[in-house]
Amino acid sequence: MPGPAPGASPRPRRGNADPVKVLMHRHRELCERAVDPLEIAAGLEAQGFTDRTAARFRHRDVFSLAEELYARVPRGQERSAPAPEPERARAPWALAALAPGGAAGLTGLGLALGHGPVRLAVAAAGALALGAALLLAVRRGPFRAPDGGTVPAARLWTLWLLAYAVGGDGLLEEVLGGGPDGPWPLAPAPLLGLALAVAPAAWGAHLFASRARRRIADSRGLADFAAATRPLLLGTVTLQLLALTGLLALTGFSSGALALGTLLLLARLLTVHGFPETASAGLAAACAAEALAVASVLAARVPVPGFDALAAPVRALVDAWGPGAVPTLVCGAAALGLLAHATGALTRASAHATP
Structure with missing residues (x-):
């Protein structure tokens, strides 16, 4: 007998008194490693869940279903929610975002004041500095993949x-x-x-x-x-x-x-x-x-x-x-x-x- 299609949304079995429990066992790994309900909702959505799917599990939307899954899955004491990022932690990536502008500005000033071979050397050094600054900017903060x-x-x-x-x-x-x-x-x-x-x-x-x-x-x-x-x-x-x-x-x-x-x-x-x-x-x-x-x-x-x-x-x-x-x-x-x-x-x- 053929099984369900690979991308199909799972249906709770008829007569099951607790359909959320079945879903919790199917996605236990996702629920256990999640640090908040949003991560569970995102994982369910990526697998094809919609608000209509959540209604079959007696929830109005995927978010409320994810909240119940998050609350019901036991977690060890070693797994705790990450502490909020301190405000001062923004300083490194803010400075990194300013680095390309600083490198380009100094290079432009050098090009304006330089002549002949000096101007060519400034352009080469500035290109390298700008490349390094851009690489730093995309590896820190909100631009970090x-x-x-x-x-x-x-x-x-x-x-x-x-x-x-x-x-x-x-x-x-x-x-x-x-x-x-x-x-x-x-x-x-x-x-x-x-x-x-x-x-x-x-x-x-x-x-x-x-x-x-x-x-x-x-x-x-x-x-x-x-x-x-x-x-x-x-x-x-x-x-x-x-x-x-x-x-x-x-x-x-x-x-x-x-x-x-x-x-x-x-x-x-x-x-x-x-x-x-x-x-x-x-x-x-x-x-x-x-x-x-x-x-x-x-x-x-x-x-x-x-x-x-x-x-x-x-x-x-x-x-x-x-x-x-x-x-x-x-x-x-x-x-x-x-x-x-x-x-x-x-x-x-x-x-x-x-x-």
Whole structure:
């Protein structure tokens, strides 16, 4: 006789006087290792439970079912709830979030004062310092992903996108003009704005995560939790857009950098909350589109009939809006795609389980 489908929600047996007890035995490991009822609710939701499923276990929603499971599963004395994080523990990650802006600011000052070989040395040292500061920022506090919860290739995609923000527009202009015949102009100013925006982005991610977890006390079900969490996500993205716009206005506004900053924030939020593959796919798609834009112009130089048409879309876009239109369109489209996914994925209780 075939068993139940792999993803199907379990049904309590007819005539069982205590269906919750059956569920408790099926998910004893989840219930025993949970540090709070939210973690049980997140685990049940990840396995396909809904509020309608909870009704079959005589509960109005998954949250109240998780609370009963948490209360009924015995725990040893050695397992206790973690102590609340002291306020001073925020200082290390707050300083780490400020480090990229500090490194970029000092590098910009050195570039402004340096000349010749000194300027080149400052740029190289600044690039290394900025890379180390960014690595520190994503390994501390609200930007820290769970152990094993990252895709290594995402670092390469991020590096490409940041490099294109500095030199991609100049390279595209040179390629469209028949070059490059030598070094093309770089625009490090938008990178300074992006680096300074790491700090407000980290605070926004912290507020989103902490307030989303607090919604559990006021939510009456998974749908209610999602409805309450969705405005938090949209508000976090909106506030970061405003902060990044202001910083870019001070350092050198670029619509491409604005779109890139939004894309990087959404990718990191998805990574932190358990969706690193989706985040990496969004970054990789943006990289591929930017590389394709440059490659299509170069391919149009091949003396083969019809190849000259390959550069027509990019050339028309640049003629109408300038070279910055390419990263704006590419990163903006990728950011919209990740935002659409995040409004569903990051409003689930399972996305806010205790690491």
